[in-house]
Amino acid sequence: MARRKLPARQLGFQTIAIHGEREHNDTQAHVLPIYQSSTYVFDSVAHGQALWRDEEAGHIYGRLSNPNVQATAGTIAMLEGANLPDRPFGLLAGSGMGAISTVLVALLSAGDTIISQQSLYSATHALMTQIMPRYQVQQVTFNGRHLEELEAALARSPRARLVYIESPANPTMALTDIRGAAERAHAAGALVVVDNTFATPYTQRPLEMGADIIVHSTTKYLTGHGTVVGGAVITRHEDLYHQKLMPALINYGAVAGPMDAWLTGQGLKTFPLRMARHCDNGLAVARFLEKHPAIARVNYPGLESFPQHDLARSQMDAFGGMLSFELKGGYKSGERMMDRVQLCTRAVSLGTVDTLIAHPASMMNFRMSPRDRATMGIGDGLVRMAVGIEDIADILADLEQALIGCG
Ligand SMILES: Cc1ncc(COP(=O)(O)O)c(C=O)c1O
Incomplete structure (x- = not known):
């Protein structure tokens, strides 16, 4: 044939x-x-x-x-x-x-x-x-x-x-x-x-x-x-x-x-269909976290507050499902939040249909010297999220409860 x-x-x-x-x-x-x-x-x-x-x-x-x-x-x-x-x-x-x-x-x-x-x-x-x-x-x-x-x-x-x-x-x-x-x-x-x-x-x-x-x-x-x-x-x-x-x-x-x-x-x-939802959910999570009192900064190219938002708009059609955020409470809060999530999956990797969450300082970047981490902008309270395609209300509810006591 x-x-x-x-x-x-x-x-x-x-x-x-x-x-x-x-x-x-x-x-x-x-x-x-x-x-x-x-x-x-x-x-x-x-x-x-x-x-x-x-x-x-x-x-x-x-x-x-x-x-x-x-x-x-x-x-x-x-x-x-x-x-x-x-x-x-x-x-x-x-x-x-x-x-x-x-x-x-x-x-x-x-x-x-x-x-x-x-x-x-x-x-x-x-x-x-x-x-x-x-x-x-x-x-x-x-x-x-x-x-x-x-x-x-x-x-x-x-x-x-x-x-x-x-x-x-x-x-x-x-x-x-x-x-x-x-x-x-x-x-x-x-x-x-x-x-x-x-x-x-x-x-x-x-x-x-x-x-x-x-x-x-x-x-x-x-x-x-x-x-x-x-x-x-x-x-x-x-x-x-x-x-x-x-x-x-x-x-x-x-x-x-x-x-x-x-x-x-x-x-x-199904990649384009999944991506459309990752992008919608990513933006919704970024906007939610940006207003949360426990969080110092949210890194998501689709936010107007992102320092390179104009560049993002000029070279990206949409902004994806990846984001990171810095907890005001530093390393301890990073660990606390990670241990409290119930729906989000504690795991490295990204791009899966379920939401994955990771704490670089204690996980994938722990081998790097603190100096190298700082050069790369990886603070002790930085949490990375690969926002999945679940119902957005469920992701936000999980984050809300996981962030209790993380300020
Ligand atoms: C941006 C980026 N590039 C490359 C890799 C390496 O890919 P793999 O784990 O499939 O070897 C990763 C893995 O997380 C990654 O996030």
């Missing part, structure tokens, strides 16, 4: 999420089956040769390609490039960190510099500060709020190959001006990588703003149900995809498995 072709016209975002990449399906199954196979059979030597030489489409070995992996990677690429004239290229990795390290391994050599935003996801920070220096790759940081710092870093780093951005950043929600950063990076001959995990292509599509490569933890919103640890790399450059990123992924080996790819593919079908 041949691949069913998509209509030639530009498709809407929800339609792409549902129909996306239509991978070859040799059964009549309505839903793409899970091709849980490590290797593929050659009909003859000539067939095998045609596959190896790329003269015929097909699969050879599971680390090189798989129908489920291709379909899901293709759909995420289509979503990131929903408004671009040319469709970007996508790869699926075994985790978000697998995606990020694949990009670094693919594009950096000894002596190169990576210029990254100061405030980054903790494992990305560890990769850049503890592992990459062993391969003589230096990290220089800039404050994402001040592009003149990026300009200065580029000017003093002749071998700056990559500018690495996470916007909004985890867990401070600080934004970087993606258009401005891309202009400066390109003028200096560097490529721009954006971790779009928090924003997702529903609220922000960095390729449209000049970014070269997107990385995702698909563990989060793209899968949506907390069933997979996975990652994705998307680029609009065909040569980078074929010559650097794909070889790095398959030789470095951080590939995704068929079952995980399939689960993410199922999650993608």
